[in-house]
Amino acid sequence: MIISGFGETGQRKLNVAHVVVAGIGGLGSPASSYLAAAGVGHLTIIDSQRVELSNLNRQVLHWGPDVGRLKVESATEKLTAINSNIKVDAIFEQITSENVDQLTKGVDAVVDGMDNYPTRYLLNEACVQNRVPFIHGAVEGLVGQLMTILPGGRPCLKCAIPKEPPKKPLFSVLGATPGVIGCLQAMEAIKLITGMGKPLVGRMLIFNGMDMNFDEIEVNRDPSCQVCSRQNR
Amino acid sequence: MAITVKFFAGFREATGKRQASIEGVNNITSLLDELVRRFGEKLAEQLYSSNTRELRKTVNILVNGRRLDFLQEFNTPLKDGDEVAIFPPVAGG
Ligand SMILES: [Zn+2]
Secondary structure: OOOOOOHHHHHHHHHOOEEEEEOOOOOHHHHHHHHHHHOOOEEEEEOOOEOOHHHOOOOOOOOHHHOOOEHHHHHHHHHHHHOOOOEEEEEOOOOOOOOHHHHHOOOOEEEEOOOOHHHHHHHHHHHHHHOOOEEEEEEEEOEEEEEEEOOOOOOOHHHHOOOOOOOOOOOOEOOHHHHHHHHHHHHHHHHHHHOOOOOOOOEEEEEEOOOOEEEEEEOOOOOOOOOHHHHHO | OOEEEEEOOHHHHHHOOOEEEEOOOOEHHHHHHHHHHHHOHHHHHHHEOOOOOOEOOOOEEEEOOEEOOOOOHHHOEOOOOOEEEEEOOOOEO
C-alpha cells in the first residue's frame, strides 16, 4: 500500500523516533499499540497504577490475567510482542511538577493518556516550554476530544480549556470511545514524526458517538495565556 | 448580522441544534439568558447547577476561538458577527 508522504523515508523517521505515552489506560492502550505497530522505535510509557478488573472494558493492553500487575509491566509485555524491534521504557511513577521536565525533554511527541486535568496541565506546560508536541485526548461516555499542541505561538490546552472541569468521583466510559480517540492520537503522532498532512492545531476535535459525528471547534491563542505566551516572549 | 452560537456534545442534545443565530444580546450573560429563554429547561439544566443557579464548571465557552477574559468572565462583551462555542470538556482517559 502506498501512502503519499510516507514510504521508506517515513518508516525510517518512525524508527528513530521517541514518543512518550503518559498513562497507559483507555487512551494510552490503543495509542501505544498503534505506535508500536507502526514501528516507532522508542516508546516510553509512564503509569503509576496497577491493573484493576474495572479497567478491562477499555484498557485493551491489559487482560484478565494481568489484574494486580503494574500497568507498565503488562503493557511493555504486549507492546514488545506486537513489535520486537522497538525499545519500550517502562516508568512506574506518578507525573509531578518535579519529574515532568525530565520525562518529556527532548522527545518527539508526548501522548496524553491521563485521566485528570492537573496532570494534563503539567504536561501541557512542560511540552510548551521544552518545545515538544503534545497530543491531548480525553473521553467520557461516548464523547471524546482531541487537540494537538505545537510550540511556537500556537494555542495550548490552557487556551482551549482554561479551567479544570470539576472532578467526578466516577465516570463511565464506553470502551470504544477511547479506542477512537487513542487511535487518532497515534495518527497525529505518526503524522508529526513523518511530516505528513496537517496536524490538529488551533482546533479541537469533538467526537460524539451518541449522534456519531465529529466536529471541530476553532481555538485561538490567548495572548495573555500564562503558559504559551510566556514561552513566546 | 447576529451572534452565531455553536453547540457541542450534550449542549447539542439539549437544544436539538448544531447552531443558533441570536440577536439583541451584548455580553455572555445576556446571551445565556436568551438561550435559556429559547431552548428552555433542558438547556438550563446543562448550564446551571439546580440549586445555586450558578454556571456549571463543566461549561466551557470560547468566543471566536478565544477563552473568556479572566477579569470580565461573563461580562465579556459580544458584537455582531461573533461566534460563540459552548462545550463540556471531558476528563477521562
Ligand atoms: Zn495557551
